[in-house]
Amino acid sequence: MTTPWRKVIRDFWKERMRTALVVLAIALGISGFASVMAAYAILTRALDEGYLATNPASATLRTDRIDDDLISAILANPEVSDAEPRRVVNGRIRSGPVEWRNLMIFVVKDFGNIRVSKLNPEAGAWPPALGEILIERDAFRVARARIGDTVTVKIAQGKEQTLRVSGGVHDVGQAQARMENMVYGYITLATLAQLGEEAYLDQLNILVAQNRFDEGHIRTVATDIQKLVEGRGHPVRRLDIPRPGKHPHTDITGVMLLSMSTFGLFVLVLSGIVVVNLITALMASQVRQIGVMKAIGGTRWQIARIYFGQALLLGVAAIIVSLPLGLLGSRILCRYLAAFLNFDINSFAVPVWVYLLVALVGLVTPLLAAAYPVWKGSGISVREALADFGTSRNTFGTSVLDRALAGVGGSVRPLVFALRNSFRQRTRLALTLLTMAAGGLFFISALNVRASMISTLDRLFAGKKYDLSVALGNMYPSEKLARVINNTPGIVRGEGWFTTDGTLPDPTAAATPGNAGSSGLHSGGVAGGGQGSGGSRGTRVNVIALPPETNLLKLEIVEGRDLLPGESDTIVINSALAKKLPQLKVGDPLTLQMGPAETTWRVVGISRESFSPSTAYIPLAFIAERHPGMANNLRLVLNKTDAASINAVKTSLERNLELEDVRALGSLSQADSRFSFDQHMLMIYVFLIVMSGIIGGVGGLGLMTTMSLNVMERRREMGLLRAIGASPGFVWTIVVAEGVLVGLLSWALAALVAWPVSKLVGNFLTRVVFQTGLEFAFETRGLFIWLAVSVLVSAAASFIPAWRASRFTVREALAYE
Amino acid sequence: MISLQSVTKEYETPAGMFSALRDINVEVRKGEFVAVVGKSGSGKSTLLNMVGGIDRPSSGTVAVAGTEIHSLSESQLALWRGRTVGFVFQFFQLLPTLTGAENVMLPMDFCRTFPARERRQRALELLERVGVAQQADKLPSSLSGGEQQRVAIARALANNPPVVLADEPTGNLDSVTAGAVIDLFRQMAKSGTTVVIASHERDIARVSDRTVEVVDGTIVGIATDPYAAPEAEDCA
Ligand SMILES: Nc1ncnc2c1ncn2[C@@H]1O[C@H](COP(=O)(O)OP(=O)(O)O)[C@@H](O)[C@H]1O
């Protein structure tokens, strides 16, 4: 090892306390980045692997009764490697006396031989016997049931039946039951018959033989099959082609984690700022050494290398510290997200590219941060470096600010001292403020984003004046429904609406009939195990027909006007739909396919609706022209909206609907639908708070480094203060006061920019997670909490440097060269 | 070995231009031991800086060991300095985190003058020569002033330079130690190294081959000088 390297290592070790602070600051940044990147690699791999392991269907076709002949005919096509019939039935489930939950039942032909879209048995029985139901493992909490319990199940045509929960399965490709607030159950055909439904299967899960991941190829094969099925007299109601080989949540998880990693990089940049401060001070304190090295033959580059070596060591040490931290972080993140997304992680192995990337980022960050100070510091001429002349570079007193500060008198001497001291190293102060303010900014933003999301949701829900919506299995005469409403205690009033699905005609694809008459309640749902597959089909639109002058929905019209009584050919579209039709203007015609028919409407207005899928509102009069006095959806206002009252209403409503022979598909209270939003929101909020904690940590370490540098450089002054009679306590006080002052300044800075920044951050995050904008709200409480945090953190950060300063002796001060 | 011709140096100060050196002409032969004397602030350090390539003259030329210094770039200058000139400073200026031997090895590392494996051996020999071989592996903070200055002298000799410049090398030493240090320089000159020492103590004149006296940036007298310098022009 050459002598310059020895110097690198010894200098590094000599100031190990301070070095450790900076290493820790960098390590925080690297750990954050490493956690997210490792989690990204692990999760996307695990999601896709787990999903592929189930042999997911390449395409799903819905038709009517499927027989063995049809299957054989399909399998005759060499492009098809497998075709398996299934059925999805909607119903309701209840465990215990009151609670009804929405239920999606998957009917499987032969549990012993599932080859496509496999289910993983988790616990209990497999397969379920007659009269038994298996429940998706994530749905147990929604169902409030356990294995061995008896539950009541009711599907469209049938009567209430009791089934025994005999086991749990993991259905990897399914959206999480908790988020959907839906129970997934798995039964045999025989049990379906027992439930009062005709025992046939109507859904075909098809697996292509070759090019499993080629969506175009799958589409060709699926279209052939569709023709074959239709040719044999079975109408095809719907054809779904999910993205091949990709778990439906891979993309959103990836995007989420990658945007989180930008925050990790941001923390790294902040820790780079701490490195800038450290290296700048180091170069300043070693001016003479630099001069000597130059005098004895060191070139600028040779000397710069010594200090770059220090930066490199900082990086290496930080990487070593952050590897275990990062791996731990990634596991926590993976576990949390795996539970959230309902899937298992078989291997936490981190691919090599993540290690390489993290090492690269960890080494480059301090080197980049050191680049300017090192290059500048090593450029000093020998004469300047060694001259006794002009060594007193302390220029305090030369600028306007200094003189202004000197004018700030006061009887609290330590405070005056602290105030003037803190402004002596301008650049260092500015950089320290920046890192600390960033933490505050994140914290205040976190609270603001939360407040904004709450106010956005409040506004969204404020327009919906009903408490409970009930989707009916068919359309029913309004008088019947009115009777039910009148007879059910707890309902203040109600309206009968008409909801249906529509499709924007897609000129590129063969028109596939929409799913008319299905529940418009739970939009963006999981029907058939695959969300509407991107742009390949026409965009689905929820169509809601409103009675004239409805009392239960107040649209927030942002352009044009609301629907008017007496109209039947007008339509109001919501912002989500408007975004998909950017060229559409108020006054333009809009064609929607509903059922077999296409209808053209005149767009009269655009309503703002955050967090909502594409929706269009039409006058109920349009429906009335075709089905006079009918409705398929109830919107109800209740007199009490606590969970127990809602359940009580649901139960008696249930009975009354049955008395009138009205079949309900499911009901959803506003409280429940809001709950799922709140869950997502909580995630963003927790993320921001964790981020602000990490950034605050870097800021604290940065301040500690700064204070320690300040104290080192002013060692002589501190000793002199002691020489003229200052007590250690006095010296201690001025240092801590300086630190707290910096904390206060950083708080002020954060408070100043918090408004625009939190607006930006909030919009960015909600756009990533919800694809929607935000109603901005400012949470003033955040300002006060962060004020307290800043003062405490900065006092704590200056504690040790202050203690060291207070112990400088007069002798040391004067001996210091 | 050293040749300064019409060298002037002016500094910009808040009070205007300040002439630290005025029309200096000096020639020093190989192996000569020259003392530059003068009061504090007279320009001795400035003069040495010109010779060592630490500072550039405002006008005039400086040639050392056959090289016109002003023709070199900054990094060429550093390498040249490392090989051609050894420096000894008043405050020793050892690097605090390197041991004595390592301080001596540093110039060899910078200039790659000796094979890496031989550098330590050479450093130990040099330390032996200046009488501090025992201190080779100690850090400067545990050495006395005299010991530190001896290590510094060994460091100045590391690359076997033809010229050694010492600016007030005894300024921080007691008189006994100072005498010993001066003896080291004396021996150095005897073995062929050109030595130039700046000092504000006139005593040095007694041991030097030649004494150059500087007053207000002008050479006013050269004792035992075979090549008389031209009369200093009065340009105050
Ligand atoms: N960088 C500088 N800027 C301005 N004046 C300087 C500078 N360096 C030296 N001087 C002035 O030049 C004169 C000579 O300085 P110096 O050579 O250090 O004297 P000596 O070494 O004899 O004490 C002094 O008056 C000093 O103030």
Ligand SMILES: [Mg+2]
């Ligand atoms: Mg001097």
